[in-house]
Amino acid sequence: MTKFLTTAALALALGTGAAAAQTTLFFGEAGPNRGARADAINFFADEVERLSKGDLTFDIQWGGALFKAEAAKSGIADGVADAGTIIAVYFPQEMAGYGIADLPINNPDPWVGMKATDELMRSNEQIQQNLADQNLVYIGTFTTSQINVGCKGATIDSVDDIAGLKVRGVGAYGQAFADQGANLVSMSIYDAYQGMDSGLIDCSQGYSYVVPALQWQEIIDSYTILNWGQVGALGVFMNKDVFDGLSEEEQTWLMEAGRAIPDELGEILSVENDAAVQMMRDQGIEVVELPEAEREKLVEAGSTYVDQWQQTAANVGIDGETLMSEYQSLIDQYTQEVEDQGYPWTR
Structure with a gap:
């Protein structure tokens, strides 16, 4: 198995406590170091370093330097990188559970979608086992927004x-x-x-x-x-062998930083999306908000692809119907939270 000789791997191989001093992990990202997702990745890496007081850091390789997007799953699972971004659409079978976040359902809010997806990925045992079987651990999620x-x-x-x-x-x-x-x-x-x-x-x-x-x-x-849905099945995953070799404290830092991504990226997308729509209005571009009745027609039109996804999920041993029910419940939960409390960055 090809694997970068990270500080963590070296410490494990030598049986020393060196990893406790500092651990550097290689992170593979197919996209460039610019834009909303890049900002979220940099935030995640900075948050890990902050939580660990510099004991755990990432060496981020941008622009497909370690692997292209369509090779990310094997690149991380096989140890070409310790962690990195996986986009589920390139792996419809292997990432079937995660692919629920890409479905054309009533799920247009970026923060709500990310929070629901994040909790589902952390809590659902079927998804956890499916990822473990592929030598992967889920860390955190992004979205392209609606x-x-x-x-x-x-x-x-x-x-x-x-x-x-x-x-x-x-x-x-x-x-x-x-x-x-x-x-x-x-x-x-x-x-x-x-x-x-x-x-x-x-x-x-x-x-x-x-x-x-x-x-x-x-x-x-x-x-x-x-006001329809979003592409939300893209996020940070880690090689399970490397993750399991880290200390419990290091694992906690990673998971805490991953949980923080939706709040950070949600605010970034909110600001950038609102600014873009206002810019279009200012320039005289006709901005139309699809009426509720018309939006419902699109949600209904998308149901065919929800059914197809459920069959794909069943093919890899995941109960898609139960998973969808759980996901819809989480979307409702976080939608209600926004209605009651507003977004985290406005509280």
Whole structure:
């Protein structure tokens, strides 16, 4: 098994107490060191170092230096890195339990989604065992935030408006659009600007903070807030052999830092998403909030993909129906918390 000779591994091999002095872990991230997720990863690493008073640190390798996104699961499980980011959509079978956070259900709030996902991943024994069988330990979760759609030369005011549009879609959200008559075009989000500019596509699904990042405001005429769901099955995982070799105190530091991610990233996304929507309004872009009745049509359209996910989960020994019930309950719980107390950063 290929493995970096981290301070932790060296200490274990020598049977010394060196790891108690300082442990450096290698972290693999396929994305660049910029943007909301990078900010959350840096926060996580800084939080681990703070909690441990410098005894436990990360050496973060950005931009796929250790492995690309589609090789992250094996890269971490096999020890190419001690920890790193796994995006579940690349591993629909192996990460079936985690994939629940990607489903097109009524789950648009980034903080609520992350908190519900985080608690589910920590508490559900089926998921824990499935990950352990793959030599993985769950540490913390991210989200891309809710899926919305920007269009050039079109406006989506209702589900009926989707029919006939050429749309760059995202996973099950794109497929649900196709079920409503959209013509799906396979395209990277980074190519959506050129696609809309050239007429290759009319619209692109994406996230509010992506609009200024990719300069969509220069090209789109309308932006529809779907209030539908999010892509939330991406987060920090660790090699179980390495994790089990750490002290109980070190494991606690990692888990505490992982639990703190939703509050930090939730605030980042809230600020960036709100600023992006206001920027679009200021520039005269029509911002539409899909009516509740229309949103419910999308949630219903997504139910097919929830059923498909449940079958995938069953194939790996996970009771998808029970898991979905638990997840929905957690979403309701944290939604109520926001209604009663507001978000943590506003309290």
